Amino acid sequence: MAKTYDPKNIEKKWQDHWEREGVFQAKLDPSRPKYYTLIEFPYPSAEGLHVGHPLSYTAMDTISRKRRLEGYNVLFPIGWDAFGLPTENYAIKHKIHPRAVTEKNVANFTGQLKMLGFSFDWSREINTTDPGYYRWTQWIFLKLLEHGLAYKAEMPVNWCTGCQVVLANEEVVEGVCERCGASVTHRNKEQWMLKITAYAQRLLDGLDTVDFIPQARTQQRNWIGRSEGAEVDFFVKDSDRKLRVFTTRPDTLYGATYMVVAPEHPIIEEYRDRIVNLDEVRAYREQAARKSEFERTELSTEKTGVELKGLTATNPVNQKDMPIWVSDYVMMTYGTGAIMAVPGHDNRDWEFATKFGLPIVEVVSGGDIAKEAYTDIEEGILVNSGLINGLKVSEAKKKITRYLVEQGLGEAKVNYKLRDWVFARQRYWGEPIPVVWCDRCGCVPLPEEELPLVLPDIENYLPGDTGESPLAAIEEWVNVPCPKCGAPAKRETDTMPQWAGSSWYFLRYADPYNAEELASQEALDYWLPVDWYNGGMEHTTLHLLYSRFWHLFLHDIGVVKAPEPYQKRTSQGMVLGENNEKMSKSRGNVINPDEVVAVIGADALRLYELFMGAFDQPKPWSTEGAKGCRRFLERVWRLRGMLRGVGESEDLRGALHAMIKKVSEDYERMKYNTAVATMMAFINDVYAKDAITPDEFRILLILLNPVVPHITEELWEITGGQGHIYQQSWPQYDEGALAVDEVEIAIQVLGKLKSRILVPAAATEAQVRELALADEKTLAAMGGKPLRRFIYIPGRLVNIVI
RNA sequence: GCGAGAGUGGUGGAACUGGCAGACACGCUAGGUUCAGGACCUAGUGCCUUCACCGGUGUGAGGGUUCAAAUCCCUCCUCUCGCACCA
The missing domain is CATH 3.40.50.620 (HUPs)
Known part of the structure; x- marks a missing residue:
C-alpha cells in the first residue's frame, strides 16, 4: 500500500x-x-x-x-x-x-x-x-503509365527560387514556397503529370458514399470545383480559325463585347504576322511570366492587359465585332484559356472594361450596370438577347445551349478546377521514376521484373541550378541500354514527389x-x-x-x-503553444513530449492531450493543466485504499452506469474531454464516500484504460484482477440502473429560476403542478397573482406564467 | 472577395433535438498537514450589492421570435483556418 x-x-x-x-x-x-x-x-x-x-x-x-x-x-x-x-x-x-x-x-x-x-x-x-x-510505388506508376494516366507535358510550372525545384500548385502557399518561403515564379518545363482530372467526377461522387467530416467533404468538393456551362466557338475575322471559350453563363452571350485570352494562349504566335503590336504583346507576356504567383494574386488588384491589334472576333449570335485582348486575369490552365467577356454581368470583366473603356451592354435586367456588374441568376430577366429575350437565366441557359449545339457553334460542357498532378521533383531523395528514354523507342517503361529501380548511392546530391536532378550527373546510372531495342539510352532522372x-x-x-x-x-x-x-x-x-x-x-x-x-x-x-500561437521553433514555444513525460509520465501526457479541450478545435498547451492530469492519476492510484464491499453499491450504481454510457458514447464521438471529465466526477464521488467496491473499481479501470493504459494495467494487476485488462471486455451499462426514484425540478416564474423541488420520478404533470404550487418560495415569487399558464418539461422544469 | 469554424468566468473548456449557464480542470483565496519546498486534504471562487440571507445582472454588440435563447432568425463586430481573377 x-x-x-x-x-x-x-x-x-x-x-x-x-x-x-x-x-x-x-x-x-x-x-x-x-x-x-x-x-x-x-x-x-x-x-x-x-x-x-x-x-x-x-x-x-x-x-x-x-x-x-x-x-x-x-x-x-x-x-x-x-x-x-x-x-x-x-x-x-x-x-x-x-x-x-x-x-x-x-x-x-x-x-x-x-x-x-x-x-x-x-x-x-x-x-x-x-x-x-x-x-510497389514504382509498380503503381508503371500501371498508371500503361493506362495512359501518366504523361509528360510542357507546362508552365511553379519554380521555387529557393529550393530550385518545381512545385505542385498545392505547395505554393500565398505565392511563396510552402517549405522554404522563397518566392515562386513560372517556368516552362517538361513534366511528368498524372491525369487525376480524368477521375474528377468520380472523386466528387465518391464523397457521397463515405463518412467524412463535413469540412473535409466541402473542401474536397471546392478543390475539385465542378462547374457546368458551355463551350462556344467565336470566329476570328478573315480566317477559318475558331477561338473557343468556356462559360458558365451562355445566357449572357449577347452581352459579350470583347474577348480575352491568357498570355500563353497559342493564338498569339499563330497570328504573329497579323498582330500589329506584336512587340507590345510579347513584352506583356514576358512580364506576366516573370510575375511571381504572389504578385499575380495578392498585389495585382488592378487589371492589366493589351489588345491584340489586327485580330477581331465575331460574336456568333449577333455577328458583332469583338476586339481580342490578352490579360493575365485569364488562366491558360482553366477552361480553354480564353473567355468571352460580358462586362455587364461579370465583376472581373466589368472592372477590365471600365479600365480600358470597352463597351458594357445589359442583357439581364434587374441591376444597374453603370455602377457594377449585375450577377444575380435568380431574379434577372434576359433583355437585348434575340431569341432568349424575356426568359429567366436558368431557362435562357438551356435554350441558348440547345441552339448553339444545333448550329454547331458549341456544346454543353462541365469543367473542373482540379488540375493534373505534377508528378516530378528535380531532387535526389525520392523514388526514381522507372522509365528509360531511347532515341529510337522514345519513352520505355522498365520491365516489372527489373523493379525496384534502386536509388543509387551518390556523393554529391546538391541540386543543380540547371533545374536538373542530381541523378543526371551519375553517368554510370543514367546510361543504360534501352530495355526494348538495346541501343544506348538514358534513364529518367526526375524523382517522384513526396x-x-x-x-x-x-x-x-x-x-x-x-x-x-x-x-x-x-x-x-x-x-x-x-x-x-x-x-x-x-x-x-x-x-x-x-x-x-x-x-x-x-x-x-x-x-x-x-x-x-x-x-x-x-x-x-x-x-x-502556451502563448496561443502556432507551435514553431521560430516562435520558441515548442513543447517536447520527452520533457513532459520525464516530469509527469506518458499516461498523464496522453490524458492531458485528450482533456485539453475539444478534440477538433485548436487549443493552447498548458503545462500547469498537464500537471493537473498527473494529479488526477495520483487520485486514481490512491483508490486502492478505498476498496471495500462487494458487487455494485447502491449509492454509486446510478453514477457508475451513467459513466459507462457517457464514456462509451463520448469516445465514439471523439468527445474525449467530457469522457475524462465524467470519470473525474465519478472519482470525486468515490472520494466523498471514501469507498469503492472491487467490481466498480475494475469497471472504472477498463473505461480509463484506452486513454491511460499503463497505470490501469498496473492497478488491475496489483489489486488482483484476473488476467490483464487487454483481455477483458468493454463494460455494458444497465438501462435500469440509470432510472432514479426522485428528480429535482427547477421552478421558474416568468422564465426566472425561483425554486427547486424534489418530485417522484413517476409523477404526473398534475402531481408536479400541485407540488409546485404548494412550494413556499414559488408562492412568494408569484406574489399572489393568478396563474395564467403552467408549462411542464418532464423531469426538468416548470415555468409558471402569471 | 468566397467558403468553413469560432467568440461563454482570471485561464482551458462544459451545456442533449431551445428547458436550472459555467460540468470537469487550471489558477487564485483561506484553513489543515509537512523540517522547508513540493505534494496532499478541506472549504470558497462569473460579476454587482450584502456581514449574511435576499436581490440584481450575465454567454462578442444590437434587435427579434418564444412561457423560456449560449442555442433559432435578422443586422453588425472580432479571431482562426482553407481557397483565391476558375470565366
Whole structure:
C-alpha cells in the first residue's frame, strides 16, 4: 500500500510486456470482425515530435484499444513517410547522407512513440524509402503509365527560387514556397503529370458514399470545383480559325463585347504576322511570366492587359465585332484559356472594361450596370438577347445551349478546377521514376521484373541550378541500354514527389513484407477499407485526394475491391503553444513530449492531450493543466485504499452506469474531454464516500484504460484482477440502473429560476403542478397573482406564467 | 472577395433535438498537514450589492421570435483556418 505511483517504471514494464506478448499484433483471421484504424504516418523530421503529434495518435489509440475490448481484430499500424525535401535539405546542410539522416530520425521517432505506449502493431512497420516498399510505388506508376494516366507535358510550372525545384500548385502557399518561403515564379518545363482530372467526377461522387467530416467533404468538393456551362466557338475575322471559350453563363452571350485570352494562349504566335503590336504583346507576356504567383494574386488588384491589334472576333449570335485582348486575369490552365467577356454581368470583366473603356451592354435586367456588374441568376430577366429575350437565366441557359449545339457553334460542357498532378521533383531523395528514354523507342517503361529501380548511392546530391536532378550527373546510372531495342539510352532522372509513397501506404500495411505483390489479395480483402482515418485538415486537398485517386485507379485495375479507401475521416484541431500561437521553433514555444513525460509520465501526457479541450478545435498547451492530469492519476492510484464491499453499491450504481454510457458514447464521438471529465466526477464521488467496491473499481479501470493504459494495467494487476485488462471486455451499462426514484425540478416564474423541488420520478404533470404550487418560495415569487399558464418539461422544469 | 469554424468566468473548456449557464480542470483565496519546498486534504471562487440571507445582472454588440435563447432568425463586430481573377 505504501507503493507510490511511479510512472517511469510502470510504463516501461507494460510496454515491454505488450511487446513481448505481441498483444497488439494484428493477425489475419477471417473468422473475426476486423477494424482498421489509421493515423497519418509521420514524416521523421530532425526535430522529433512535439506535443501536437500525440493528439491524433492518442485519440486513435483510444479507439483502437476500445475496439479490441469490444472484440474486434484491430489493425493499428505505423510507418514512415521518409522521402522528401526537409531530409534532403538537412543532409546537404550537415553533409550527411539522406539515408543516414532518415535512419537517425526514424530511430528517434520510434523511441518517442514507444515511450508513449501506443498500441501500434510494430511488426508491420513500413518505410517509404525502403526499396522493398518503393518497388510497389514504382509498380503503381508503371500501371498508371500503361493506362495512359501518366504523361509528360510542357507546362508552365511553379519554380521555387529557393529550393530550385518545381512545385505542385498545392505547395505554393500565398505565392511563396510552402517549405522554404522563397518566392515562386513560372517556368516552362517538361513534366511528368498524372491525369487525376480524368477521375474528377468520380472523386466528387465518391464523397457521397463515405463518412467524412463535413469540412473535409466541402473542401474536397471546392478543390475539385465542378462547374457546368458551355463551350462556344467565336470566329476570328478573315480566317477559318475558331477561338473557343468556356462559360458558365451562355445566357449572357449577347452581352459579350470583347474577348480575352491568357498570355500563353497559342493564338498569339499563330497570328504573329497579323498582330500589329506584336512587340507590345510579347513584352506583356514576358512580364506576366516573370510575375511571381504572389504578385499575380495578392498585389495585382488592378487589371492589366493589351489588345491584340489586327485580330477581331465575331460574336456568333449577333455577328458583332469583338476586339481580342490578352490579360493575365485569364488562366491558360482553366477552361480553354480564353473567355468571352460580358462586362455587364461579370465583376472581373466589368472592372477590365471600365479600365480600358470597352463597351458594357445589359442583357439581364434587374441591376444597374453603370455602377457594377449585375450577377444575380435568380431574379434577372434576359433583355437585348434575340431569341432568349424575356426568359429567366436558368431557362435562357438551356435554350441558348440547345441552339448553339444545333448550329454547331458549341456544346454543353462541365469543367473542373482540379488540375493534373505534377508528378516530378528535380531532387535526389525520392523514388526514381522507372522509365528509360531511347532515341529510337522514345519513352520505355522498365520491365516489372527489373523493379525496384534502386536509388543509387551518390556523393554529391546538391541540386543543380540547371533545374536538373542530381541523378543526371551519375553517368554510370543514367546510361543504360534501352530495355526494348538495346541501343544506348538514358534513364529518367526526375524523382517522384513526396506525395507518392503516402498515396497507397495504408494498403501495404495489410501485408507489409510481401515480395511478390503489393499485398496479397486475401490480406487486402480482409483489412481494407480503412474503417477510421484521423489526420490533419491540411492534408484534405493533397494527400487525401491523391490517395483516393490512386485507390480508385487500383480498384479499376482489380487490385482492391472497394472504390474508396477510407470509410470514415476525422480531423484533430491544432495544439497551439502556451502563448496561443502556432507551435514553431521560430516562435520558441515548442513543447517536447520527452520533457513532459520525464516530469509527469506518458499516461498523464496522453490524458492531458485528450482533456485539453475539444478534440477538433485548436487549443493552447498548458503545462500547469498537464500537471493537473498527473494529479488526477495520483487520485486514481490512491483508490486502492478505498476498496471495500462487494458487487455494485447502491449509492454509486446510478453514477457508475451513467459513466459507462457517457464514456462509451463520448469516445465514439471523439468527445474525449467530457469522457475524462465524467470519470473525474465519478472519482470525486468515490472520494466523498471514501469507498469503492472491487467490481466498480475494475469497471472504472477498463473505461480509463484506452486513454491511460499503463497505470490501469498496473492497478488491475496489483489489486488482483484476473488476467490483464487487454483481455477483458468493454463494460455494458444497465438501462435500469440509470432510472432514479426522485428528480429535482427547477421552478421558474416568468422564465426566472425561483425554486427547486424534489418530485417522484413517476409523477404526473398534475402531481408536479400541485407540488409546485404548494412550494413556499414559488408562492412568494408569484406574489399572489393568478396563474395564467403552467408549462411542464418532464423531469426538468416548470415555468409558471402569471 | 468566397467558403468553413469560432467568440461563454482570471485561464482551458462544459451545456442533449431551445428547458436550472459555467460540468470537469487550471489558477487564485483561506484553513489543515509537512523540517522547508513540493505534494496532499478541506472549504470558497462569473460579476454587482450584502456581514449574511435576499436581490440584481450575465454567454462578442444590437434587435427579434418564444412561457423560456449560449442555442433559432435578422443586422453588425472580432479571431482562426482553407481557397483565391476558375470565366
